[in-house]
Amino acid sequence: xxxxxxxxxxxxxxxxxxxxxxxxxxxxxxxxxxxxxxxxxxxxxxxxxxxxxxxxxxxxxxxxxxxxxxxxxxxxxxxxxxxxxxxxxxxxxxxxxxxxxxxxxxxxxxxxxxxxxxxxxxxxxxxxxxxxxxxxxxxxxxxxxxx
Amino acid sequence: xxxxxxxxxxxxxxxxxxxxxxxxxxxxxxxxxxxxxxxxxxxxxxxxxxxxxxxxxxxxxxxxxxxxxxxxxxxxxxxxxxxxxxxxxxxxxxxxxxxxxxxxxxxxxxxxxxxxxxxxxxxxxxxxxxxxxxxxxxxxxxxxxxxxxxxxxxxxxxxxxxxxxxxxxxxxxxxxxxxxxxxxxxxxxxxxxxxxxxxxxxxxxxxxxxxxxxxxxxxxxxxxxxxxxxxxxxxxxxxxxxxxxxxxxxxxxxxxxxxxxxxxxxxxxxxxxxxxxxxxxxxxxxxxxxxxxxxxxxxxxxxxxxxxxxxxxxxxxxxxxxxxxxxxxxxxxxxxxxxxxxxxxxxxxxxxxxxxxxxxxxxxxxxxxxxxxxxxxxxxxxxxxxxxxxxxxxxxxxxxxxxxxxxxxxx
Numbered sequence: 310x311x312x313x314x315x316x317x318x319x320x321x322x323x324x325x326x327x328x329x330x331x332x333x334x335x336x337x338x339x340x341x342x343x344x345x346x347x348x349x350x351x352x353x354x355x356x357x358x359x360x361x362x363x364x365x366x367x368x369x370x371x372x373x374x375x376x377x378x379x380x381x382x383x384x385x386x387x388x389x390x391x392x393x394x395x396x397x398x399x400x401x402x403x404x405x406x407x408x409x410x411x412x413x414x415x416x417x418x419x420x421x422x423x424x425x426x427x428x429x430x431x432x433x434x435x436x437x438x439x440x441x442x443x444x445x446x447x448x449x450x451x452x453x454x455x456x
Numbered sequence: 457x458x459x460x461x462x463x464x465x466x467x468x469x470x471x472x473x474x475x476x477x478x479x480x481x482x483x484x485x486x487x488x489x490x491x492x493x494x495x496x497x498x499x500x501x502x503x504x505x506x507x508x509x510x511x512x513x514x515x516x517x518x519x520x521x522x523x524x525x526x527x528x529x530x531x532x533x534x535x536x537x538x539x540x541x542x543x544x545x546x547x548x549x550x551x552x553x554x555x556x557x558x559x560x561x562x563x564x565x566x567x568x569x570x571x572x573x574x575x576x577x578x579x580x581x582x583x584x585x586x587x588x589x590x591x592x593x594x595x596x597x598x599x600x601x602x603x604x605x606x607x608x609x610x611x612x613x614x615x616x617x618x619x620x621x622x623x624x625x626x627x628x629x630x631x632x633x634x635x636x637x638x639x640x641x642x643x644x645x646x647x648x649x650x651x652x653x654x655x656x657x658x659x660x661x662x663x664x665x666x667x668x669x670x671x672x673x674x675x676x677x678x679x680x681x682x683x684x685x686x687x688x689x690x691x692x693x694x695x696x697x698x699x700x701x702x703x704x705x706x707x708x709x710x711x712x713x714x715x716x717x718x719x720x721x722x723x724x725x726x727x728x729x730x731x732x733x734x735x736x737x738x739x740x741x742x743x744x745x746x747x748x749x750x751x752x753x754x755x756x757x758x759x760x761x762x763x764x765x766x767x768x769x770x771x772x773x774x775x776x777x778x779x780x781x782x783x784x785x786x787x788x789x790x791x792x793x794x795x796x797x798x799x800x801x802x803x804x805x806x807x808x809x810x811x812x813x814x815x816x817x818x819x820x821x822x823x824x825x826x827x828x829x830x831x832x833x834x835x836x837x838x839x840x841x842x843x844x845x846x847x848x849x850x851x852x853x854x855x856x857x858x859x860x861x862x863x864x865x866x867x
């Protein structure tokens with residue numbers, strides 16, 4: 310399903326949502342809840358083919374192309390990582406491939422979770438975002454060449 | 457009766473500046489000494505003083521600073537010889553750490569010793585550092601690495617080991633003294649002796665044992681033993697390889713460069729005697745001043761008392777953690793070092809690690825560079841708390857409270 314709002318609008322919505330938490334525990338609990346709300350990824354998509362390598366937590370990412378947009382389905386075996394994955398899916402899924410490829414994704418920084426996206430983190434999240442952008446970039450390039 | 461009085465514990469803690477740090481608004485509870493122990497002020501100070509007053513390259517210079525730096529460097533070699541009970545100082549080789557020590561042996565001795573179809577036996581719980589170098593060299597030589605199977609309690613199956621020794625063309629046994637993942641203290645002398653009786657060479661990974669117990673390489677009978685300074689209240693980037701001199705003498709050099717040669721010319725180069733044959737290039741010459749101070753610290757408190765205190769902490773931690781429902785401790789060997797590894801029902805170790813970090817508690821989570829061990833016990837990773845002489849029961853209480861709190865969030 311393609312929603313009309315932009316990546317930036319969705320990011321702002323998340324930043325406002327997180328503004329009500331002062332305590333780290335409340336923030337983490339909210340992230341865990343978001344993870345629980347993530348659409349179930351079919352068992353066959355938990356295959357190595359869709360696995361994004363992380364050292365400690367695993368992430369699976371499955372892209373579906375819908376016209377010029379990309380829809381993502383994803384999962385993780387760790388609850389906090391899964392919540393962060395849910396945030397990424399919420400922001401990027403259904404957006405035009407070109408917009409995904411170019412998204413700066415500053416919202417994690419604004420909600421104080423930037424460290425989770427660091428490439429040195431072993432949760433696989435940075436690799437997942439990279440993978441999302443690679444898929445989007447490939448589609449955007451294809452569209453450009455087809456005029 | 458505790459090993460130390462509360463005043464003594466406070467005094468020991470006071471010597472580690474990092475322990476006064478606040479992490480995520482909470483006082484730091486550092487329970488990750490199996491990865492890296494912290495350093496007392498005297499180690500930091502010794503290295504700073506060395507940099508201010510003595511810094512110069514070792515072995516080569518005739519000037520005063522170089523002479524003094526060389527004295528510190530070679531003085532440490534004597535001390536490590538005494539620490540390990542080696543028969544001569546030339547049996548101690550300076551390396552970057554345990555990993556480099558094992559690679560050195562694999563790439564020199566291993567390469568020389570292994571032929572097609574030969575076997576290296578390695579324990580099922582080995583750290584990757586004592587497994588992967590052997591796999592790489594074995595593959596090059598057409599040899600292979602087989603495992604000494606582990607039992608459910610975290611010990612190694614000695615009978616299976618003897619059967620493997622008798623049924624396979626085993627040339628080298630690579631075995632850990634203490635498991636970094638589970639804390640098991642293996643009866644390593646039995647394993648070494650069994651290999652020795654059959655003429656098989658042995659390397660002991662002492663990374664988790666040398667900092668926590670007294671040992672003697674001659675009594676142990678091993679051919680090689682490796683350990684790191686950074687797990688023993690010392691600096692990072694420094695480790696030691698003990699090798700029986702007779703073997704070292706027969707081994708080819710590994711890395712080429714300065715300091716390891718006898719005579720160099722384009723028509724051919726001859727190499728220095730051990731240990732210098734294996735010490736190419738400028739070493740981390742600042743670190744020995746710090747390691748000397750770390751050994752002073754250990755001697756001052758006494759290795760027996762350190763070991764007894766860590767055992768006390770282990771017993772306390774295991775007792776308290778066992779009270780928690782849904783928590784399972786991995787490894788119930790009769791002898792364990794100050795390491796407790798556990799899993800929580802329904803909670804991923806990564807989530808647990810993030811939560812504990814928010815509470816100022818530093819533990820290790822994941823596979824601990826021992827994936828075959830994780831596979832053996834059917835987990836992808838564990839939460840590991842490990843202790844040093846500066847830890848306290850109240851830090852363990854905080855860990856227990858933290859675990860109970862995070863269980864509520866995730867269940």
